[in-house]
Amino acid sequence: WNLQTIYGNEYSPSKAALNLVKSIACSIVNKKFASIILKCLHENYPMTGLQHVKRIRTVKSTEGDCLQVLVFVGTKHLHASELHVLETNMETKKSPLDSIQSLNEIKEYLTSFVPVQVPIVPPLTREQFEMCQLYWPVSFHENKAVSQLMNCSLFTDADYCIMESNMKLAIQTAAAGKLMHPSANVGAVVVDSVSNSVIATAYDLRNIPCEINKGIMVAHPLNHATMVAIDLVAYSQGGGSYNYKDLLKMNDNSNYICTNLTLYVTREPCIMCCMALLHSRIKRVFYGTSFVGGGFGSSYKLNTIKELNHRFEVFQGVLENECSRL
Amino acid sequence: VFIMCLDDASIKWMEVAFNYAEHALTNGEVPVGCVIVFNNSEELAVGRNRVNELKNATRHAELVAIDEALEKINSQLWRNEHPNITDSSEVFKNCVLFVTVEPCIMCCAALRAMKIPKVVYGCNNERFGGCGSVLSIHSDKLLDSSLGPVLSSIGGQQTLRAINLLKDFYKQDNPN
Numbered sequence: 001w002n003l004q005t006i007y008g009n010e011y012s013p014s015k016a017a018l019n020l021v022k023s024i025a026c027s028i029v030n031k032k033f034a035s036i037i038l039k040c041l042h043e044n045y046p047m048t049g050l051q052h053v054k055r056i057r058t059v060k061s062t063e064g065d066c067l068q069v070l071v072f073v074g075t076k077h078l079h080a081s082e083l084h085v086l087e088t089n090m091e092t093k094k095s096p097l098d099s100i101q102s103l104n105e106i107k108e109y110l111t112s113f114v115p116v117q118v119p120i121v122p123p124l125t126r127e128q129f130e131m132c133q134l135y136w137p138v139s140f141h142e143n144k145a146v147s148q149l150m151n152c153s154l155f156t157d158a159d160y161c162i163m164e165s166n167m168k169l170a171i172q173t174a175a176a177g178k179l180m181h182p183s184a185n186v187g188a189v190v191v192d193s194v195s196n197s198v199i200a201t202a203y204d205l206r207n208i209p210c211e212i213n214k215g216i217m218v219a220h221p222l223n224h225a226t227m228v229a230i231d232l233v234a235y236s237q238g239g240g241s242y243n244y245k246d247l248l249k250m251n252d253n254s255n256y257i258c259t260n261l262t263l264y265v266t267r268e269p270c271i272m273c274c275m276a277l278l279h280s281r282i283k284r285v286f287y288g289t290s291f292v293g294g295g296f297g298s299s300y301k302l303n304t305i306k307e308l309n310h311r312f313e314v315f316q317g318v319l320e321n322e323c324s325r326l
Numbered sequence: 327v328f329i330m331c332l333d334d335a336s337i338k339w340m341e342v343a344f345n346y347a348e349h350a351l352t353n354g355e356v357p358v359g360c361v362i363v364f365n366n367s368e369e370l371a372v373g374r375n376r377v378n379e380l381k382n383a384t385r386h387a388e389l390v391a392i393d394e395a396l397e398k399i400n401s402q403l404w405r406n407e408h409p410n411i412t413d414s415s416e417v418f419k420n421c422v423l424f425v426t427v428e429p430c431i432m433c434c435a436a437l438r439a440m441k442i443p444k445v446v447y448g449c450n451n452e453r454f455g456g457c458g459s460v461l462s463i464h465s466d467k468l469l470d471s472s473l474g475p476v477l478s479s480i481g482g483q484q485t486l487r488a489i490n491l492l493k494d495f496y497k498q499d500n501p502n
Contacts, residue, residue, distance in 0.1 A: 212397045220396060221415070222389065222436055231382055239381025241393065257383050270472050271463055272439060275432035275454075279383035293472020300461070302431070307460050309453060 001321070003152045006297040006314040008304030011150065013127035020117040020135060021074040022083055024096060026110045027059075028067045033109040037069055044102040045077045052122040054137040070136070071097075071110070073118050087115060125150055149313065162196055163286055166264040167319045169201065170288075174266050174326050177203025177225070180247070184208060185326045188225040188265040190233055190258070193283050199261060200232035202248055211243035226265055226273035230280050233258055258282040266323040268294030268316065274302040278310050285314045288323025332483060336446060339363055339424040340483050342372065343448075346387065347426040347491050350374035354498075357491040360387040360425035362395050362442070364417060371395035388425060388433040392440055395421075418442050426488045428481055430454035434463040438473040446480045448488030457481065 010017055028034055038055060047053060050073060059068050072078050078086070086096035090113045097107050118136045123129035125147065129140035148154035155163070166189050174187030184204040191198050205223035212218050223242070232248060234240045234257075258280035266288045269277065274295030277285060285296065285303070295302045296314045303314045332340070339361055346359025355375040364370040373391025377383055398404050399414045411417060418440045423429075426448040429437060434456030437445060445457065445464070456463035457479040463469065464477040 212393055216397045216400055218396050218400050220393070222392065222439060227384065230384055234380055234382035237381045239379070241380055241382060241385065257381065270435065270439075271469060272432050272435035272473070275430065275435065275456075276384040279430075279432060279454075281383070291472065293469050299466075299468055299472070305460070 001319055002317045003155075003315055004317050005149055005152055006301055006303060006316060007150060008301060008306075010121075011124050011128075011146070013125065013131060015131070017121070017128060018119040018123070018132055018135070019121040021076075021120050022087075023070060023073045023116050023118040023136075024083070024086060024090075025057075025068050025070050025114055025116045025136075027112040028069055029109050029111050031067055033106070034067060034069075037106045037109055040103060040106045041069070041071065045072060047073070047076075050076060050118075050120060052138045052140070053118055053120070054139065057137050068114075069110070070116070070118065071103075071113075073120065076120070086113075090115070152315065163264075163318050166191055166196070166198075166262075167266070167286065167288060167323070169198070170264045170266050171319065171322055171326065173201045173203050174225075177205075177208070178326070181207045184225075186225040186265065186267045187326075188229040188263060190229050190261050190263050193260050193262045199236055200229050200248075202226075202228035202232055204228075205244075205247070208247065210247060212241075222272065224270065224273050226263065226269045227276055229263065229265075230258065230276055233261065233280070262286070264318070266326055267291050268296050268298055271295040271300065271302070274300070278302055278308060278312075281310050282312055284312060286318045287314070287316050288318055288320050290316060332446065332480075335366065336424070339369075339422075340426075340446070340448070342369065343424045343426050344484070344487065344491075346372050346374040347488070350376075350387070351491060351495055354378060357495050358387045358425065358427045360391050360423055362391050363422050363424065365420050366422070370417070370421060371398055384432065386430065386433050388423065388429055389436055391423070392436065415441070422446060426484075426491065427451050428455040428457050428459055428479075429464075431456035431461055431463050434477060435469070435473050437477050438464070438469065438475065441474050442477065443475065444478045444480075446483060448481075448483050449485040449492075450481060 056069050058065050074083050089096045096113050097103050119132040123132050123140050132138045170187040170189040177184030186204045188202045190200040202225050204225045205228055206221055207219050209217040209219045231240050260283055262284040264286050268287050268291040290298050293299050303312050342361045343359045347357040351357035359374040361372045362370045371391045371394035373387040375387050376385040376390050399417050421442050423445045428447045428451040450459045452459050464479050
């Protein structure tokens with residue numbers, strides 16, 4: 001199976017995530033002036049907050065290598081209108097520095113102005129780093145935890161065995177639900193993230209009556225497998241809303257809501273269920289197949305939204321084929 | 327800011343919702359209350375937060391009220407009173423939810439899944455709001471197939487009263 005992390009858009013290997021801004025670079029007439037140029041630029045147009053961007057690059061050409069220096073970074077050093085004026089000057093072969101007094105002492109060392117694009121956000125992944133290099137050189141400090149998460153290499157063979165057995169249990173649970181009602185084709189399993197003990201197994205009860213409050217048996221349209229699993233966890237802690245009678249096993253444990261718990265669910269949960277997991281502070285979610293309108297990758301990525309108070313790891317693709325056959 | 331003015335009946339329903347929010351506060355729950363109104367006239371169900379009591383973070387006022395509504399419309403008494411209604415799923419299509427705080431992302435999705443067409447609420451929910459504050463789950467047409475029809479929403483009813491209740495709760499929580 002093909003395990004994939006559901007990560008925030010800021011990690012995506014796309015041009016949008018790099019946040020490229022229009023900037024102006026130029027060639028240095030002689031390498032010996034490089035230090036005085038850098039000193040002058042540093043004093044007048046510092047790169048504060050853009051420590052990842054290199055100020056100088058080597059451009060290889062048939063006439064030999066030359067050094068190119070980044071003079072202005074758009075939005076940081078210049079407003080869009082100022083940049084536009086400089087660009088127009090460049091087109092008419094006028095030096096874009098004519099009107100800029102502070103750079104008088106280095107003007108004569110600079111030539112061949114060109115517009116460039118600079119990634120103003122530091123690359124978060126190696127893929128982003130490699131994309132950045134196509135535009136302007138930057139530095140990259142790899143965050144091992146992020147890299148492992150992105151390429152799913154944080155799991156050992158033993159972890160894969162655990163994931164497989166838990167998802168198999170979720171598939172069996174879905175199969176048990178299907179015997180009760182053909183529409184009940186989703187299974188969910190909640191385990192303790194450390195001990196891997198099973199806290200709850202649940203299937204979809206949308207069309208299977210359970211007891212709401214005192215004695216009234218109702219098929220509840222919101223009793224999706226994940227919602228039922230969350231309520232079974234609550235029940236195991238002395239709470240819970242519904243009585244599933246002999247439909248599902250209700251265990252005892254002492255966790256607070258779903259902190260430190262991992263959910264295995266055969267299909268990507270809907271928006272309601274994803275947000276329910278977020279409110280419950282779930283630690284991790286593994287799901288099998290995607291679901292149109294789902295909240296962990298298909299329509300939203302609720303586990304990655306900075307404005308929300310809990311973020312957590314979600315992986316798709318566990319026993320995907322088996323799950324998709326349900 | 328344009329605030330939609332409610333008719334007298336709706337103002338009365340907001341009052342009911344606020345009563346339940348106060349009820350939540352005295353019971354140590356986040357003070358959010360709501361009422362589901364059927365056919366513009368009948369109080370179908372009320373709800374207030376029961377997260378702490380039920381140890382279930384999904385027990386928001388709206389979901390608690392939906393449980394109560396389902397229980398009620400499946401009871402023999404209610405069926406006797408409404409002999410013309412044969413399918414309980416038809417009931418929710420003729421309901422409006424009045425709630426003191428903008429429904430969260432989960433509750434917005436739940437209201438759509440129940441096919442409740444309209445929500446009237448008090449203050450915005452800047453932390454979790456699904457009617458525009460954090461996400462616009464209520465109006466996202468791409469969720470029609472996974473959830474249900476879009477939800478129309480009217481906010482800004484007695485905003486200060488709703489906020490003050492929340493402030494009272496968090497004051498209790500943090501005496502310092």
